[in-house]
Amino acid sequence: MTLKEYLKKYKNIITKKGIKNPLYFVAKIISEITNTNITKILIEKEYILPENLLHKLNKIIIEDYPLEYITHKVIFYGYEFYVDERVLIPRIETEDLIKIAINIIKDKHYKYIMDIGTGSGIIPIILKKELPYLNIYGVDISKDALEVSKINAKKHNVSINFIQSDIFNNISENIINRLDFIISNPPYVETSFFENSSSLKYEPKIALEAGNDGQDFFRNIANNYPEILKAKHFLFETTEFNIEKTVEILSKFGKCNIYKDSFNFRRFVEKLHLN
Ligand SMILES: C[S@@+](CC[C@H](N)C(=O)[O-])C[C@H]1O[C@@H](n2cnc3c(N)ncnc32)[C@H](O)[C@@H]1O
Incomplete structure (x- = not known):
């Protein structure tokens, strides 16, 4: 033909x-x-x-199969990353999350950073490329995703500490105490969205789905790790449709700032240090 x-x-x-x-x-x-x-x-x-x-x-x-899973390639933040069905294809708004994080990290002279839900590894790898002096941990519950993030770290010749863990479950106290800053683009898609969308059906559900209101991950971290959330400076990406709920959950741990993405959607929630 x-x-x-x-x-x-x-x-x-x-x-x-x-x-x-x-x-x-x-x-x-x-x-x-x-x-x-x-x-x-x-x-x-x-x-x-x-x-x-x-x-x-x-x-x-x-x-509607994603082109990126066929070419195994995505250009993100000016860098090329390997992707396959084991990981989410990075979305453009996460570039804004990384830009905000870089400003915070530089401004506060932070050194120890953890990315929760690292997926293809884009966040820790870009942070390390842009600020090579950082010590970075990339955490994911999915062993499959971590295999991809390791491929990408090797491709970009950076050293990241990858750990398989359900949030902080498998992270030692030593590491947690050392952390200056926690960043995450966690799952935040509402369950009902999958019923009407064909475009997300090929990506791992564990990377996207977060219950009826898209807030399961935030409730999970708030309920299970309140001391860590209280003590640490963090920046989370969330859904533009329900950011008020994310703020409601997280503001128990300190004052939250909201940042917009490049499309002018309120999407990122920062919680500052207590002191
Ligand atoms: C939205 S994807 C983000 C991937 C990558 N950071 C990005 O921005 O493209 C969310 C990631 O969180 C991971 N994840 C989901 N639940 C988790 C949990 N309880 N603990 C750690 N990681 C989790 C998923 O496996 C997935 O890789």
């Missing part, structure tokens, strides 16, 4: 997705999968789609 024939066959499906320029849309996906310059694809009138490329295109276009 040629690209022209493909576009004719799937025009309705593609335009239903709100795509204004189907040719460019499909050519861009082909260029990412095959590592070919997009212009070469666009100018070749009878661009032939081999069977395995056709299969991948259909997965992405018809089944």
Whole structure:
């Protein structure tokens, strides 16, 4: 099948997705999968789609399978990371979380940092690349996710202490006492969202789902580790739909500041040190 024939066959499906320029849309996906310059694809009138490329295109276009899980690549904060189905594909708003964290860490001269729910490892790896003197712990409940974060740490030649743990459950007191700052982009998607969304179905549920109001993770950390939350400076990403509830849960431990993301959504909650 040629690209022209493909576009004719799937025009309705593609335009239903709100795509204004189907040719460019499909050519861009082909260029990412095959590592070919997009212009070469666009100018070749009878661009032939081999069977395995056709299969991948259909997965992405018809089944909403993420392109990043096919190319195993995502560019985030200007760095390239490996991703597969074991981890969440990093979202653009988390770049804002990292920018805010870097400002805080620099301003307060912090040295010991922990990222809870590290997934692909983007947060600790970028912090270490940007501020190489930091000592960073990357924590995740998922052994599978930690395997991916280790691939990425190796790829970027940085040393991070990765620990498998359900929040602080498996973290020694020694490490906890030392921490200056805790950062997290935890699961915060409401359960009902999965019923209506096809786009999230391929990513690990454990990375996304957080109960009826998207607050299960925050309640869990607040109920089980109140002393740590009281004592530490932290910054959490949360849902723009329910940030008031996150603040309500966390403000028991000190005054909370809210930051907006680049799309102007109130999304990040910071709790300062007590002293
Ligand atoms: C939204 S993903 C964030 C991944 C990555 N930090 C990012 O920003 O792209 C949340 C991560 O938290 C992990 N996680 C979920 N529950 C956890 C828990 N109780 N303790 C530690 N990690 C947890 C998941 O396995 C997942 O990797």
